[in-house]
Amino acid sequence: MGVGVGVRMNSVAVGLSRDLAPKRVMRAVAYGHDLAVWRDGENGLHAWDNRCPHRGMRLSHGFVRGDRLACLYHGWQYRKDGGCAYIPAHPGLEPPETIRAQTYSVIEKSGVIWVSTGNDAQGVDTGPVSEPLRSLTFFCAEAIARAAFEDTPFAGNLPQVESTGRLVAGGHPVAVLANPVTESETLIHVLTSAGVGIAAKKALSRWCEAARSVAERQAA
Amino acid sequence: MTFKLYNYVLSGNCYKIRLMAALLDVAYETIAVDFYPGFEHRSPGILALNPAGTLPVLTSGDMVLTETQAMLTWLALTYDVTGTWYPVDDPERLATITEWLGFAGRLSQSAGLARLHDMLNWPADEKAVKAAAISDLRTLELHLNDRVLEGGLWIAGDGPTIADIACFPYTALSPDAGLEHDGYPAIRNWLYAVRALPGFVAMPGIHYLHDLKETSGD
Numbered sequence: 001m002g003v004g005v006g007v008r009m010n011s012v013a014v015g016l017s018r019d020l021a022p023k024r025v026m027r028a029v030a031y032g033h034d035l036a037v038w039r040d041g042e043n044g045l046h047a048w049d050n051r052c053p054h055r056g057m058r059l060s061h062g063f064v065r066g067d068r069l070a071c072l073y074h075g076w077q078y079r080k081d082g083g084c085a086y087i088p089a090h091p092g093l094e095p096p097e098t099i100r101a102q103t104y105s106v107i108e109k110s111g112v113i114w115v116s117t118g119n120d121a122q123g124v125d126t127g128p129v130s131e132p133l134r135s136l137t138f139f140c141a142e143a144i145a146r147a148a149f150e151d152t153p154f155a156g157n158l159p160q161v162e163s164t165g166r167l168v169a170g171g172h173p174v175a176v177l178a179n180p181v182t183e184s185e186t187l188i189h190v191l192t193s194a195g196v197g198i199a200a201k202k203a204l205s206r207w208c209e210a211a212r213s214v215a216e217r218q219a220a
Numbered sequence: 221m222t223f224k225l226y227n228y229v230l231s232g233n234c235y236k237i238r239l240m241a242a243l244l245d246v247a248y249e250t251i252a253v254d255f256y257p258g259f260e261h262r263s264p265g266i267l268a269l270n271p272a273g274t275l276p277v278l279t280s281g282d283m284v285l286t287e288t289q290a291m292l293t294w295l296a297l298t299y300d301v302t303g304t305w306y307p308v309d310d311p312e313r314l315a316t317i318t319e320w321l322g323f324a325g326r327l328s329q330s331a332g333l334a335r336l337h338d339m340l341n342w343p344a345d346e347k348a349v350k351a352a353a354i355s356d357l358r359t360l361e362l363h364l365n366d367r368v369l370e371g372g373l374w375i376a377g378d379g380p381t382i383a384d385i386a387c388f389p390y391t392a393l394s395p396d397a398g399l400e401h402d403g404y405p406a407i408r409n410w411l412y413a414v415r416a417l418p419g420f421v422a423m424p425g426i427h428y429l430h431d432l433k434e435t436s437g438d
């Protein structure tokens with residue numbers, strides 16, 4: 001059912017745009033790479049290798065200062081292009097160009113953050129079904145997680161599968177995006193459409209939990 | 221002096237009280253108890269105060285409290301001039317707060333115990349206790365994501381309450397037990413919001429936001 005089945009995808013959904021505010025950092029995994037994904041003060045989005053070029057501290061523990069990401073450990077600061085801008089222990093030093101964080105291509109589409117390990121991240125257009133519901137981790141392989149949504153009844157009825165690959169659960173359109181973090185862990189992002197009310201969204205959120213139970217029981 | 225806290229610096233339960241007192245800007249006296257390796261909480265002096273031998277213990281005059289939920293309630297009712305941390309005039313919100321105070325007690329026994337096991341080799345059924353911790357983190361994530369869907373952020377209502385403080389430490393400290401927050405975006409954003417509260421204090425394993433010195437390297 002996957003959205004994007006048949007489309008050659010070079011990018012993976014690492015999170016919902018809603019869940020990463022300006023000047024915030026999160027950790028993500030894309031194709032086995034450990035990443036720090038962060039927003040600068042102007043809402044610009046960046047995805048970097050999650051290792052500080054200094055001593056390898058996770059940059060996802062760092063914090064944003066203006067348009068720079070600062071490492072928590074010794075405070076080295078990196079510009080949006082990944083280059084080191086400032087080393088607190090040597091305030092007078094212009095850091096050499098060679099000190100730079102490895103950057104990845106990242107874009108936002110359909111309310112979702114997409115990362116590519118190539119240089120042209122692209123996202124799936126989920127059309128009107130781009131209202132964020134939630135992200136949640138399934139301890140199982142991607143295929144099992146995806147299948148579980150089709151096998152989990154919502155209010156007593158199995159969801160319908162549309163030709164687009166999207167589902168309709170209890171009359172509510174749903175798009176399920178999957179990021180295989182490992183062979184036994186999948187990060188799922190669920191979208192619905194803007195017209196769905198809060199009570200229905202909460203019900204859909206619980207349906208996601210039910211699908212997770214189905215998937216994890218199968219994987220156990 | 222306002223009250224005395226029998227305190228162990230690495231305890232998430234003791235930290236709940238230190239954090240609440242800091243947010244309410246209340247000064248108090250601490251009595252350090254060497255929980256590990258000294259096991260001083262099982263000493264006759266402490267047992268005379270709290271037969272259960274748990275920490276923290278809070279005393280004020282003749283009053284002795286041994287449950288953190290009771291301490292948070294007392295602190296809010298005594299020192300919160302705004303009346304917002306424990307809003308007694310809103311039955312539904314107060315009930316939700318009490319619900320999550322109960323949850324916080326369970327969290328101490330799951331994520332809290334998992335952390336003690338990993339940090340101090342505390343006796344525990346590791347598999348069972350980590351499964352319980354994951355289940356509790358998922359319960360909290362579900363609720364906090366509901367709050368996001370409602371346009372909110374805090375556990376109960378529009379602002380922080382003692383329920384947030386009760387649930388904060390063992391959720392924030394779960395990476396000590398190998399339970400990272402990366403798959404829990406609502407929890408991640410809520411933890412950040414607690415750390416951003418005016419008056420917030422840190423503990424080992426939970427640091428201040430932007431605690432990095434601007435000009436020194438190490």
Ligand code: FES
Nearest residue numbers: 052054055071074
């Ligand atoms: S490891 Fe990042 S600044 Fe030292």
